[in-house]
Amino acid sequence: MQKRAPPGMNLRELRIENLRVLARAEFALAPGWNVFTGPNGAGKTSLLEAAYLLSHGRSFRTAAREALARDGSGGYAVFGEVEFAGGRSRVGLARTARGLVAKVDGADVAIADLLRRTAVLCFEPGSHELIAGASDERRRYLDWGVFHVEHAFLSVWRRYQRVLKQRNALLRRLVDRSELAPWDHELARAAEPLAAMRRAYFDTLVPYVRGLLVELLPELGEPTIEFEPGFDDSASLERTLADRMERDLARGHTSRGPHRADWSVGFEAARRRDHLSRGQQKLGAFAFVLAQARLFAAQEGEWPIICLDDLASEVDVEHQRRLLRSVARSGAQVLLTGTEEPSALEGIVPDPARFHVEQGRVERLS
Numbered sequence: 001m002q003k004r005a006p007p008g009m010n011l012r013e014l015r016i017e018n019l020r021v022l023a024r025a026e027f028a029l030a031p032g033w034n035v036f037t038g039p040n041g042a043g044k045t046s047l048l049e050a051a052y053l054l055s056h057g058r059s060f061r062t063a064a065r066e067a068l069a070r071d072g073s074g075g076y077a078v079f080g081e082v083e084f085a086g087g088r089s090r091v092g093l094a095r096t097a098r099g100l101v102a103k104v105d106g107a108d109v110a111i112a113d114l115l116r117r118t119a120v121l122c123f124e125p126g127s128h129e130l131i132a133g134a135s136d137e138r139r140r141y142l143d144w145g146v147f148h149v150e151h152a153f154l155s156v157w158r159r160y161q162r163v164l165k166q167r168n169a170l171l172r173r174l175v176d177r178s179e180l181a182p183w184d185h186e187l188a189r190a191a192e193p194l195a196a197m198r199r200a201y202f203d204t205l206v207p208y209v210r211g212l213l214v215e216l217l218p219e220l221g222e223p224t225i226e227f228e229p230g231f232d233d234s235a236s237l238e239r240t241l242a243d244r245m246e247r248d249l250a251r252g253h254t255s256r257g258p259h260r261a262d263w264s265v266g267f268e269a270a271r272r273r274d275h276l277s278r279g280q281q282k283l284g285a286f287a288f289v290l291a292q293a294r295l296f297a298a299q300e301g302e303w304p305i306i307c308l309d310d311l312a313s314e315v316d317v318e319h320q321r322r323l324l325r326s327v328a329r330s331g332a333q334v335l336l337t338g339t340e341e342p343s344a345l346e347g348i349v350p351d352p353a354r355f356h357v358e359q360g361r362v363e364r365l366s
């Protein structure tokens with residue numbers, strides 16, 4: 001675990017065009033805490049969504065792709081000026097008629113190159129899904145972390161997806177069963193590095209998560225955190241695929257492999273995720289988000305930017321204070337939203353930069 005807080009990556013300026021209610025917003029951010037308040041529907045979450053887009057290429061609101069562009073605009077754009085340990089960079093992402101376009105310092109780049117530049121993690125009202133929802137969210141969470149540590153991850157992941165797609169297509173139109181064997185072999189080969197990278201990352205992450213869970217939810221007792229690779233990785237995946245061929249043929253898709261990977265968390269006092277209250281699921285999710293930020297800081301030498309959206313929803317004041325204290329100990333730039341400034345900030349974050357948001361307009365207050 002890290003001993004001294006390294007500096008944080010800083011979003012110094014943000015310019016947003018046609019993102020939801022934000023027709024055009026342009027403002028400078030402070031290096032430490034930035035607190036955005038304003039009425040419901042003002043555009044506060046959309047500001048965080050803009051920052052998150054620069055780091056993930058998608059929104060944290062599920063199935064939001066279509067809803068992002070402001071009604072009648074046909075596309076959106078987000079530009080940021082990011083300060084790193086090694087300098088500054090202008091980053092941008094736009095949805096245009098030709099699809100998603102990414103830019104770094106004025107040049108068109110592959111989306112992955114943009115995402116590698118900016119690291120933004122977000123804790124928001126839907127974050128409980130990370131604990132209680134479908135496995136896709138947990139895989140995406142895991143893969144974001146692996147992507148930043150392992151430069152080969154993207155090509156490994158793409159190769160696996162390509163072979164999986166081909167095997168699935170074959171399962172649906174198979175005439176001769178012997179045609180599957182080479183694909184089982186290919187899939188098993190492609191699965192190996194993917195599963196190994198995920199497991200290695202998860203193993204490194206676990207101590208960070210455990211520490212935070214004990215700090216935030218001591219009332220639930222000792223946590224159990226497990227990685228599930230999506231197949232029995234003590235046996236050969238090729239063999240498993242062959243053994244399950246008839247089942248896979250009946251279903252028309254591959255039932256085992258890293259595309260089914262998942263992870264789980266339980267506690268002495270709540271063995272299963274559905275034994276947790278909504279607030280506890282949120283705090284659990286927060287532990288995973290902040291653990292990922294801490295690990296990123298330890299591995300990359302600088303903190304990612306942390307977004308906290310509508311913190312007060314479903315988290316009581318005492319837990320909010322625990323959570324805020326753990327973020328305040330980091331060197332991260334923080335973007336926090338709420339209809340009001342949370343009272344829990346008092347004594348923990350002495351003098352944040354304050355912004356008022358109303359009808360898509362952002363104004364710096366202090």
Ligand SMILES: Nc1ncnc2c1ncn2[C@@H]1O[C@H](COP(=O)(O)OP(=O)(O)OP(=O)(O)O)[C@@H](O)[C@H]1O
Nearest residue numbers: 020021040041042043044045046067068069070071
């Ligand atoms: N594609 C769109 N085009 C235009 N307006 C949109 C679009 N999508 C969402 N909106 C509007 O944007 C606003 C949503 O903003 P946002 O969720 O950022 O608000 P907020 O300030 O976080 O609100 P709350 O406090 O309720 O969470 C709503 O008024 C919504 O109607």
